[in-house]
Amino acid sequence: MAITFEKVNFSYGAGTSLATSILHDITIEMPTGQITAIVGQTGSGKSTLIQHINGLLKPTSGRVIVDGFELSHNTKEKQLISLRQKVGMVFQFPENQLFANTVLEDVMYAPMNFGVSKQDAQLAAQQALTRVNVNEALWAKSPFELSGGQMRRVALAGTLASNPSIVVMDEPAAGLDPKGQNDLLDLVRELKEMGKTVVFISHQMDHVVAVADHVVVMHEGEIAAQESPKLLFNRELSWFNTMKLSLPKAGQFAEKLRMQGMLLPYRPLTLVELSQLINKEVQS
Amino acid sequence: MIEAIKINNLKYSYQGSQQLFDDFNLTIQVGQWVALVGHNGSGKSTLAKLILGLIVANSGDIDVFGERLSVATVNHVRAQIGMVFQNPDNQFVGATVADDVAFGLENMQKPSSEMPKLIDEALEIVGMQAFKNREPHMLSGGQKQRVALASVLALNPKIIILDEATAMLDPEGRDMVMQTLQKLKARFGSELTLITITHDMDEASLADRVVVINDGKLILDGEPATVFSERDIMHSNGLELPFAGELLAKLDKRPNSYLDERELVQWLSHLKK
Amino acid sequence: MNNIMIGRFIPGDSWVHRLDPRTKMIATFIYILVMLWSNSWQTYAWSAAFLILLIKLTQQPFSLYWSGLKPIFWLILFTVFLQILFTPGEPVLFKAGPIIVTLPGIINAGYVIVRFVLIILMSTILTLTTPPTSIANALESLLGPLKKLRVPVAELALMLSIALRFVPLLMDETQKIMNAQKSRGMSFSNGGPIKRAKAIIPLLIPLFVGALQRALDLANAMEVRGFKDATQRTKYRILHYQQVDRIAFLGLGSFVAIFFVIKFIFHI
Numbered sequence: 001m002a003i004t005f006e007k008v009n010f011s012y013g014a015g016t017s018l019a020t021s022i023l024h025d026i027t028i029e030m031p032t033g034q035i036t037a038i039v040g041q042t043g044s045g046k047s048t049l050i051q052h053i054n055g056l057l058k059p060t061s062g063r064v065i066v067d068g069f070e071l072s073h074n075t076k077e078k079q080l081i082s083l084r085q086k087v088g089m090v091f092q093f094p095e096n097q098l099f100a101n102t103v104l105e106d107v108m109y110a111p112m113n114f115g116v117s118k119q120d121a122q123l124a125a126q127q128a129l130t131r132v133n134v135n136e137a138l139w140a141k142s143p144f145e146l147s148g149g150q151m152r153r154v155a156l157a158g159t160l161a162s163n164p165s166i167v168v169m170d171e172p173a174a175g176l177d178p179k180g181q182n183d184l185l186d187l188v189r190e191l192k193e194m195g196k197t198v199v200f201i202s203h204q205m206d207h208v209v210a211v212a213d214h215v216v217v218m219h220e221g222e223i224a225a226q227e228s229p230k231l232l233f234n235r236e237l238s239w240f241n242t243m244k245l246s247l248p249k250a251g252q253f254a255e256k257l258r259m260q261g262m263l264l265p266y267r268p269l270t271l272v273e274l275s276q277l278i279n280k281e282v283q284s
Numbered sequence: 285m286i287e288a289i290k291i292n293n294l295k296y297s298y299q300g301s302q303q304l305f306d307d308f309n310l311t312i313q314v315g316q317w318v319a320l321v322g323h324n325g326s327g328k329s330t331l332a333k334l335i336l337g338l339i340v341a342n343s344g345d346i347d348v349f350g351e352r353l354s355v356a357t358v359n360h361v362r363a364q365i366g367m368v369f370q371n372p373d374n375q376f377v378g379a380t381v382a383d384d385v386a387f388g389l390e391n392m393q394k395p396s397s398e399m400p401k402l403i404d405e406a407l408e409i410v411g412m413q414a415f416k417n418r419e420p421h422m423l424s425g426g427q428k429q430r431v432a433l434a435s436v437l438a439l440n441p442k443i444i445i446l447d448e449a450t451a452m453l454d455p456e457g458r459d460m461v462m463q464t465l466q467k468l469k470a471r472f473g474s475e476l477t478l479i480t481i482t483h484d485m486d487e488a489s490l491a492d493r494v495v496v497i498n499d500g501k502l503i504l505d506g507e508p509a510t511v512f513s514e515r516d517i518m519h520s521n522g523l524e525l526p527f528a529g530e531l532l533a534k535l536d537k538r539p540n541s542y543l544d545e546r547e548l549v550q551w552l553s554h555l556k557k
Numbered sequence: 558m559n560n561i562m563i564g565r566f567i568p569g570d571s572w573v574h575r576l577d578p579r580t581k582m583i584a585t586f587i588y589i590l591v592m593l594w595s596n597s598w599q600t601y602a603w604s605a606a607f608l609i610l611l612i613k614l615t616q617q618p619f620s621l622y623w624s625g626l627k628p629i630f631w632l633i634l635f636t637v638f639l640q641i642l643f644t645p646g647e648p649v650l651f652k653a654g655p656i657i658v659t660l661p662g663i664i665n666a667g668y669v670i671v672r673f674v675l676i677i678l679m680s681t682i683l684t685l686t687t688p689p690t691s692i693a694n695a696l697e698s699l700l701g702p703l704k705k706l707r708v709p710v711a712e713l714a715l716m717l718s719i720a721l722r723f724v725p726l727l728m729d730e731t732q733k734i735m736n737a738q739k740s741r742g743m744s745f746s747n748g749g750p751i752k753r754a755k756a757i758i759p760l761l762i763p764l765f766v767g768a769l770q771r772a773l774d775l776a777n778a779m780e781v782r783g784f785k786d787a788t789q790r791t792k793y794r795i796l797h798y799q800q801v802d803r804i805a806f807l808g809l810g811s812f813v814a815i816f817f818v819i820k821f822i823f824h825i
Binding site for chain 2: 272
Binding site for chain 3: 366373379383421435436
């Protein structure tokens with residue numbers, strides 16, 4: 001397993017009268033080389049959870065094991081640098097983190113911090129920028145001259161340039177238009193092909209179905225489910241209501257058909273699956 | 285008949301860069317709900333800023349209710365248009381929900397004694413009166429956007445423009461805002477012209493009319509059913525159809541014309557019977 | 558989620574919440590002034606008792622106030638340290654080379670702690686029970702006479718209220734950018750002073766750019782809602798003194814009077 005949470009509890013201001021407990025007894029596994037999606041309503045603890053993967057937060061109790069690195073409440077700040085080298089983290093609206101004079105310099109920031117020589121960092125940055133389709137003509141420009149979509153891709157490159165074996169993303173597609181979203185899903189697939197472990201938070205179930213091998217559902221700071229998308233999205237409808245979770249659009253459509261008396265043999269999760277089922281149904 | 289907005293031969297270019305709008309024309313009737321759609325960078329948000337006079341066109345005319353936009357009229361024109369922006373945090377001026385709604389009223393120099401009633405009314409329309417004394421950081425994104433809408437409604441605008449107002453929200457927040465818009469439209473009918481700028485087609489399909497823009501050019505314009513029948517054109521402009529539209533294209537047996545989701549479900553279930 | 562309590566407002570419906578913000582500001586000011594006259598345990602005890610009564614009246618838990626004190630813990634400690642080391646007098650309790658600890662030094666240090674804590678708690682009562690806009694409004698009203706001297710009081714008050722409104726947001730933003738750069742390997746603990754100063758650039762620039770973007774957005778939002786000039790506006794929250802305020806001033810007056818009586822009796 002690339003990432004294992006063992007009985008992790010987390011609360012802000014632990015030990016004071018104002019302590020607010022955010023995560024309760026989290027035990028999960030995220031398999032190596034696979035794509036894990038984390039879903040759940042806003043405020044269910046998803047962002048707090050992923051900040052434990054690279055030690056931005058430390059568990060109040062329990063431990064997190066990331067590729068052999070053990071993180072617990074008494075892990076020293078100095079040790080974390082080796083963990084952060086393994087784990088690339090992309091936050092929501094990552095374009096807000098850009099700072100350097102040029103696009104290239106910004107992308108070189110992480111590898112340089114991790115002790116890579118300037119030349120190698122430059123090479124890594126160029127490769128990363130190419131991978132996320134940032135045109136070479138932009139490399140010497142200031143990141144603040146770029147469009148929003150380009151800035152997002154530069155920020156992604158900034159995480160990929162240090163060649164992390166695990167990539168964690170918090171709603172990477174938020175605010176992107178349809179094409180930008182599709183490009184991002186392609187990138188996620190590509191990262192998997194390169195052998196990386198990918199973890200991402202998403203509110204869009206269609207994205208989850210499109211790329212995830214494994215889904216973790218969070219609800220009020222606890223793990224409500226961890227299983228394959230296929231198993232998960234075939235659960236009963238009432239369960240989704242209590243979790244405040246939606247079905248993928250194909251599943252929603254199938255439910256509407258069922259209400260009108262058209263019953264499909266099983267709940268489809270993608271557009272293609274849905275259309276095939278309907279075509280078969282209509283033929284017979 | 286006077287149009288709500290009439291744009292004639294509009295030309296606009298960013299400082300030093302290429303032409304964004306070149307002889308752009310668009311007319312919006314009073315009481316219409318128009319969805320202005322296009323991919324990021326297509327120029328749709330720029331258009332909204334031009335209408336409000338936040339940026340100035342190189343040439344061409346913009347008329348709002350027959351009044352030509354100019355330096356002299358810009359304040360009067362703005363007084364008739366309300367706008368909700370993308371980022372919920374960056375348009376929350378007041379320290380509490382009530383203070384935020386009050387901000388516009390204070391600018392309009394409404395007497396203090398009338399304000400509580402106007403604030404309550406506006407918050408009631410968007411269903412936020414229970415949150416009157418809350419501070420912004422205690423609200424969700426969807427709630428903040430509804431407050432932004434209330435702040436605009438309190439000023440009694442004839443036109444409301446929502447510039448990607450749901451882009452930064454989670455699905456729950458998005459649904460909240462869209463439901464509020466539908467309620468608004470049902471309540472004010474032809475008294476309110478609504479312009480929603482978006483790249484979410486499920487959102488656009490709620491409008492009376494969909495206008496597709498790319499590179500500052502008008503690509504498609506018509507009722508949702510008409511626009512969404514043009515799947516290839518939509519795709520080549522970086523947009524998708526609403527889910528039902530994409531499904532339609534993949535069915536062996538298809539209806540004669542475009543159907544929205546509800547209609548398609550009906551049609552399919554009848555087919556089976 | 559942040560733990561910083563300074564300047565935070567907690568909505569409520571207590572007696573203190575309902576006071577006119579000007580009353581609270583004047584009271585805070587007078588209380589702090591009076592503290593400067595306090596020099597015996599009796600006057601401190603009386604001031605503390607009055608403060609505890611006020612805190613009770615705000616209907617907020619003591620723990621909330623306690624957590625408001627924590628950020629200044631080091632500042633208090635530092636001042637106490639200075640007091641202990643540099644107060645001369647008799648009897649000398651401890652002497653080691655240049656370090657001399659005297660009994661008056663210890664007593665003074667104790668007074669300093671109490672004074673610090675009381676002043677901070679009093680200001681916390683003000684900010685905890687008064688929305689930032691009201692504080693700005695109160696300031697505008699109290700500084701009103703300065704308008705005659707062409708001081709742009711209305712503009713300053715509006716600027717203050719907007720600045721206060723964005724403080725939590727910017728703190729949040731700082732945390733987010735810090736997290737992002739830490740994830741990219743940023744570290745403050747390596748290298749010499751120049752290297753460390755340089756390490757803060759990746760934090761400051763995004764923060765600055767973000768704040769500028771917010772400012773531009775906010776300016777647009779304000780303009781669209783008809784903002785032209787800070788002076789040509791009416792006010793939603795009108796300040797007028799009411800019965801509660803009269804009672805509050807009476808209470809404050811009694812506090813001050815008794816304070817000086819105690820001071821007079823015990824320290825002539």
